[in-house]
Amino acid sequence: DAGITQSPRHKVTETGTPVTLRCHQTENHRYMYWYRQDPGHGLRLIHYSYGVKDTDKGEVSDGYSVSRSKTEDFLLTLESATSSQTSVYFCAISIRTDAGYTFGSGTRLTVV
């Protein structure tokens, strides 16, 4: 969607390597979110941010860390990738807690 970009779109990495996914927005929205989507589990919240340097854990945060040093970027890091982290990762933004979310196009990550 316009205003939110995820990079890379596809990545293959080896088990044990660090991986960082980037979410970039041009909407100046305060709230940003990282989800993962897997068959049989649907979309699950990993981490979210409610402002610069303000982040919190979601329902499946183990093995992931995030950083938000400026409004437009929200980084998701897998410190040591595992095969269970093979998934499609979606970033989302929202301007307020009561607003609809705008989702990015996703990053397909494969850990071999």
Add this chain to the structure above:
Amino acid sequence: DAKTTQPTSMDCAEGRAANLPCNHSTISGNEYVYWYRQIHSQGPQYIIHGLKNNETNEMASLIITEDRKSSTLILPHATLRDTAVYYCIVRSHYGGSQGNLIFGKGTKLSVKP
């Protein structure tokens, strides 16, 4: 656990109205009903949300029962491009974890020619 119950799948003929039901019998007074959809391989898309009054926008209508225990999303004239998984979600508008969007399994709507 998901706070909503939706049918796993539904079919609809192209050009007809698609009525997607959702049960949320444990909804609390400060929780809203949200609908999103996800077309294959794309990120979810916001459709509409409401508290207790019926809502309409350019995409759909949302009908919420008076007791707020269930709702129906209506796509008035379904097209093939409306084939997607539709998610009904209840959430509060408070900040913090209470306000996060938690997705269930949704309803797979197939619009057929």
